[in-house]
Amino acid sequence: MSARVWRLLVVVLAGAVAGCAEDASQMRFAQNADIAKPVHRKARAVVEKTLEEHFGTPLNSVAWLKLPVNYGKAEGKVKSVDGRSVIVDFNAETSDLESLKSPELSRAGLLFTSGANQGKSFLLASYDASEKSFETLTALETAPAEGDQFVVAGQNLRHGRKLYARHCQHCHGINGDGDGTTAKYLNPRPRDYRLGIFKFTSTNKDTKASRDDLKRIVSQGIPGTYMPAFVPMLKENELAVLIEYVRWLAMRGELEVQLLKDLKNDYAADRARKEAQETKASTSDIEKQIAKQLEEYVANPTEGLAAFIETVTGDMVSAWEGAETADTVIMPPVPRVPDTAESRERGKALFVKTDGGKCINCHGPTGRGNGFQTEDFQKNDATGGFYEKRGLHDSWGEQIKPRDLTRGIYRGGRRPIDLYRRISQGIKGTPMPPVAATVKPEQVWDLVNYVLSVPFESASPKAAKAHSIAGQPNELGNAN
Ligand code: HEC
Ligand code: HEC
Known part of the structure; x- marks a missing residue:
């Protein structure tokens, strides 16, 4: 290993959980099968080896000090x-x-x-x-x-890994793929961290989740889903190391996706077969050529694999560090518009406008989550074609429903400020779009006031009256 690399890697014995036998198949992080499928097997092996070098295995982790992870x-x-x-x-x-x-x-x-x-x-x-x-x-x-x-x-990584194995792994999976042993029974599915996308953040639409965002989710859980609240079960220092472990898995997953996608360009799974058809050369000769070319790519210090990793991780480091800066947190520039009947009316008018925030297209005219887009075939930006199934899809390729707003359950938090952020910036990894570019902050507040009133619109007059007396908390709320 070159001097540059050893300075950055520290091996940690992440350790098995006491009393919980982990079998040999769990000793490695499984590869991202969906993304790896169209990639040549030799290139896939290169990715596996690279990741093992920089992140280790579940029980024998590597603290790659270049990453903005608080390893201890x-x-x-x-x-x-x-x-x-x-x-x-x-x-x-x-x-x-x-x-x-x-x-x-x-x-x-x-x-x-x-x-x-x-x-x-x-x-x-x-x-x-x-x-x-x-x-x-x-x-x-x-x-x-x-x-x-x-x-x-690596002491924090080791601690985080232990807690993760005990409390999170059965849902979120060993490698953070959201496919743990209990995951298949759950809807929505546990988050697959490997795209590095988290939904319910305080940060603007282009910025990752901050540590505080992840901490809030893990502390309070996600209402209306199986994601549990871990406070008071876990202590402050335990939450902190768990969040570092989640971030580490996310960064590992992101690098894996980037490497696989990049290698797919030159090393597609069907390359040998295709080239053999086109050139009439033998498949085994082409396979040999692929192996040689790949070897050269791995060895090339200036334009090869190392350079690619350098670029990708550089971007990743700035992206994650960016989420920790105060200026990426969405703070409304105006105080909450008072929650009056007029404000709700204005919000409702915006909600049903098909050329405004387009809320109605997904959430439907009364907010039940049954807009026409849930029935149409939607475009798949990743392939340029259309999804096979009707309705909306998320960044993980899964079908997703707009929230039924009559139920009054908000996954990203029910404080007015939470809803302001959701509406103004959209929900990352989902089709729920940001409206900040076209809708003024005052109008976002009108939408917040309307959304918070939707559960009472269809309720009994008594409930509606109680609501109007108690009102919604009329404060800005605070990020923490
Ligand atoms: C019983 C299953 C289950 C367990 C256990 C569980 N989660 Fe989750 N988790 C979920 C589900 C389901 C979601 C996705 C909810 C959604 O998409 O709205 C989720 C989402 C998340 C998210 C994504 C938040 C976002 O904004 O996108 C994070 C982070 C997370 N969980 C961390 C953890 C950690 C850390 C633990 C262990 C301390 C844990 N989870 C344990 C089911 C679980
Ligand atoms: C293209 C479809 C689409 C449009 C347009 C849309 N939404 Fe959504 N919305 C969704 C989806 C999908 C979700 C669920 C995301 C998730 O949690 O996984 C959602 C969730 C929500 C939530 C729940 C937030 C939470 O914390 O649980 C609110 C509130 C909401 N939308 C309000 C609005 C408003 C207001 C508008 C118009 C300004 C709007 N939406 C426009 C698709 C859409």
């Missing part, structure tokens, strides 16, 4: 060595000292970045915070010297 990382220097104990000094400025208190510090990765062990990776056995000394799982053959620098990393 501390940098230090060796002070002295006492038998197997290495006495150290952590750099408080560059270290997440809190993560050294992680219950999963043992089996975290240790990587020497200078000295005789430079570039070598070990697993920690224990760390004694009062003595500031650690021992490694296997003895260090060459004793480190005073001043040798090292990184300890």
Whole structure:
């Protein structure tokens, strides 16, 4: 491995869950079969190997320090060595000292970045915070010297993985494909993280989910679905490491999709067969040529695989980091329009306008979720053709229904600010479109006021009266 790469990868023993036997088939992350299908098997193997190098396996993970994942990382220097104990000094400025208190510090990765062990990776056995000394799982053959620098990393990844395996995996799958053992009974299906798309965010339409968004979802669950609320079951630090693990799986999935899609251009599954037909050359000769070409692509340092990974991960890093900046969070520029009968009327008028937000096309004239688009054949942007089945589809290729707004269940949260964000920015990964470009903020509030009144429109006069007395909370709400 080149010097550049080892600096970025730290192996962590992610570990099995106590009392829960994980069989051998679970020892690897299964490939994204839908995307891999049209790709040549040799190219698919390259993707698998690349991902294993940068992310490891479920039980033997790699903390790829280039990614904006809080793996738990501390940098230090060796002070002295006492038998197997290495006495150290952590750099408080560059270290997440809190993560050294992680219950999963043992089996975290240790990587020497200078000295005789430079570039070598070990697993920690224990760390004694009062003595500031650690021992490694296997003895260090060459004793480190005073001043040798090292990184300890991956304790959060290890902790996150353990919690994920216990609480999330049976729905969201080992690799985050949303296809865990209980997933097939659920509608909607658990989220497949591998596109890196999350639906219910506070961020603008072009920005990923922030840590706060994911935290809110995992804490509070998604009403009207099987996604449970994990507060108070999980503690604050547990939520934090779980969210890092989800983000890590999402980034892994995204890189996988990008690699497979890119390789498909030159290495389609049917390439040998097609070329053999066209050129009358033998399939085995073409297969050999494919293998050679692929080998060259992997080895080419400037225009090959490494360069592609560099570009894709660069974009991925900025995209995820962008979600953590305050200016990507949608804050309405005007306060909520008072929730009056007039405002609701204006909202309703916009709702049923076919050339405005087009709400009616999907949600239907009374918001039941039965607009005409649910019956039409819809265009599939990914293929340029039409979907086989009628109705709307999401980015995962699944059929999706517009919400029945008469039920008053809002998956992304029921605060006015949540609905403002949903309507103004749309719902990522779904056909629900953003309207911010054509509908003024005041009008978005009118729509919010109308949407919140829909469940009462069809209700008994008594309920409607109670509603108008109690009103909807008339505050802006807050992102957190
Ligand atoms: C019983 C099944 C189940 C379990 C267990 C479960 N989830 Fe989910 N999860 C779901 C479903 C279903 C959805 C999708 C709901 C939807 O699309 O509206 C979902 C969606 C999500 C989302 C996507 C939110 C968004 O904005 O797109 C995240 C993140 C998530 N779950 C994280 C977790 C984590 C972390 C755990 C474990 C601590 C977990 N889930 C456990 C079923 C589950
Ligand atoms: C092209 C179809 C389409 C159009 C147009 C559309 N929606 Fe939706 N809407 C959906 C779908 C699909 C969902 C469900 C998404 C999901 O949660 O998976 C949805 C969900 C919603 C939700 C539920 C949010 C939540 O947190 O559960 C609200 C509220 C909503 N839409 C309001 C509107 C309003 C107001 C308009 C017009 C400005 C509109 N929609 C236009 C398809 C559409």
